[in-house]
Every structure is written in structure tokens, then in C-alpha cells.
Amino acid sequence: MKLLRIGEVTQQLQLSADTLRYYEKIGLLPRVARTEGGQRLFEPQDLSRLRFIQRAQKMGFSLDEIAHLLDFRAAPQQAKPQIRRLATEKLALIEQHVQDLTHLRNELTLLVNLCTQNADGCPIIEGIEGKEGDTRAS
Amino acid sequence: MKLLRIGEVTQQLQLSADTLRYYEKIGLLPRVARTEGGQRLFEPQDLSRLRFIQRAQKMGFSLDEIAHLLDFRAAPQQAKPQIRRLATEKLALIEQHVQDLTHLRNELTLLVNLCTQNADGCPIIEGIEGKEGDTRAS
DNA sequence: GCTTGACCTGGAGTGGGCTCCAAGTCTTAG
DNA sequence: CTAAGACTTGGAGCCCACTCCAGGTCAAGC
Numbered sequence A, B: 001m002k003l004l005r006i007g008e009v010t011q012q013l014q015l016s017a018d019t020l021r022y023y024e025k026i027g028l029l030p031r032v033a034r035t036e037g038g039q040r041l042f043e044p045q046d047l048s049r050l051r052f053i054q055r056a057q058k059m060g061f062s063l064d065e066i067a068h069l070l071d072f073r074a075a076p077q078q079a080k081p082q083i084r085r086l087a088t089e090k091l092a093l094i095e096q097h098v099q100d101l102t103h104l105r106n107e108l109t110l111l112v113n114l115c116t117q118n119a120d121g122c123p124i125i126e127g128i129e130g131k132e133g134d135t136r137a138s
Numbered sequence C: 001g002c003t004t005g006a007c008c009t010g011g012a013g014t015g016g017g018c019t020c021c022a023a024g025t026c027t028t029a030g
Numbered sequence D: 001c002t003a004a005g006a007c008t009t010g011g012a013g014c015c016c017a018c019t020c021c022a023g024g025t026c027a028a029g030c
Helices: A005-011 A015-024 A044-058 A064-075 A078-117 A125-131 B005-013 B017-023 B045-060 B063-074 B076-117 B123-130
Strands: none
Touching: A005 A015, A005 A044, A015 A044, A015 B123, A044 A064, A044 B123, A064 A078, A064 B017, A064 B123, A078 A125, A078 B123, A125 B005, A125 B076, B005 B017, B005 B045, B017 B045, B017 B063, B045 B063, B076 B123
């Protein structure tokens, strides 16, 4: 069981020392072991927890939500319904977000293409101005 | 030419009075006309500017970028290259974002579906744990 | 022992886009 | 004229996830 000092962890996980201390401060990481002199010694389960945090974060969960997920992780069998609810909600948000962005992308692509072809006026400005990518006149 | 007080604008555009004052403060809106008593009177061009801001914002432009777009709007013909660059950059960002989110959505959908079928263990937690939705082992 | 670099703490600052507040002024209906 | 409600200002606070700082301590190589 090898203990890592904070600098080694920052290298392995690509997190800043400040971030690690911050996670501990807000309770996302339980208080990490220390040397006699008070310097942090990260244990393997800390690393595993941190990797979990990193992955959950990449999946769009907030630190707050991740705190819950970490609780659930200790007893996944009982927490399954909550976990599924959290994941489903997150999924719905992501889906909405993807749709909005896709719509936006289409509009903007249209405008940029028009701009490339069109010699006079500025279709992009006009597009924002009048929003004619959308059918309702507003 | 009808002048609107701030309350009427908030109703028409669904923006808070604070937001309108904030836009004026940061210069996104030039100083709005006032009554003798000092209360704001919004002119039609202010409203048009605000609508432009709202639409540009929905298209993912930051207030900072919108400030540029508004400058460009005054002389679209000369500014065309800059406008196109701004829009193209924004488009690239959006596209990247859509891809990331789509990937995420797929992963999460998979996990939620697994969770619905699978009686023991928690595929969502395990999925975050081991990230097996992704093929590279990390 | 000394130096150097890694590490510690508590607390303040960042950014983007608002949002809220207090204390005061203006406008308008009755 | 009065009262109520709309509006004014400057400035502080909020959210999130850090990030930076000063001033001090620890660990390790020579």
C-alpha cells in the first residue's frame, strides 16, 4: 500500500494541488491521512475516489451531485433508485442541451454559408437581427 | 415614436429591470434617454438593440462578443470578415460541444438502460467507476 | 546544518451574467 | 395633496469550481 504525496497525485491525475485541497475542504474527499509534519498522504482509495469524481464530472455531474453519487457508491444496491433518477434527470438535461445546440449549429451554419456566397449585406448580422432561420415572426 | 419606461420593456422583452440597467452600465446599451426626473425612456432603437442582444445570446455569443457584433452591425459591409470569423469560431465551439455531449448522452443512456434491466449491482456506478462505455482503457 | 523545493493554512479573488438591497426620488390616480 | 407604486443609484452578493496568495513549515540531498 503506497502512499502518495500531493505532488505525485497532481501528476497522476492531472488535478492541481489546490483542487485536491479544495475537494477535501468541501468534504468531497474525506480528510486525507497526514505525515507527522502534517503533509497529506493519499491512499489508494483516495485515488480511486478521485478518479470516480473525475469521470462523473466528465459525464456532466456537478460536485454536489457527485457527493451524492459517492454516498450511493458505498451502498449501490439500496441506492439504485436514487442513482437511476439522478442519471435519468441528467440525461434529460443533456438531451435538451444537445437539441438546443444542434438547432443553433444549423442556424449558424446556414448563416455562415450564406455569408460565404453573398456579396452584399451581411447575412449573419441580418440573421441575428431578423431571426429568419426560425419560422415564427415574433 | 413611443418611449417606454423600464417596466414596459421588462414586460415586452422578458428581461428584468436590473438586467437592463446592467446592460447600460457595462456599455452594451448606450446611455438611455431620461425623463426630467431621471427615469429611463427606451427608444425604439434601444428595443431593437435589446432584441439583437437576446437573439445573439441565444446563439451562444457572450455579452463581450455581442458588444463586437453590435459595433459591426453599424457597418456590416466593412466588418464582414470579422463577423464571419467570429461566427465560424463560435460554430466550431458549438460543434465540439455537441459532439462531447452526444458522446456523453450515449454513455449515460447505455448505463441507464443497463440499470433498468440489470437486477444486481449498479451499472451506473460501475460505469462511472470503470468507464467501460469507452473503449480505451485509460 | 543548510538550502531548496514541496507542502501547509486560512482567506481572498475570479468570471460571467446577473440579482438583490437600502434609501431615496419620480409619477400618477384619486 | 397624498399615497402607492414605479423607478433611481451605488454597491454588495451569488453561483460554481476553482485559483491565487502570503507567510509559514516540512523533507531531503549535500
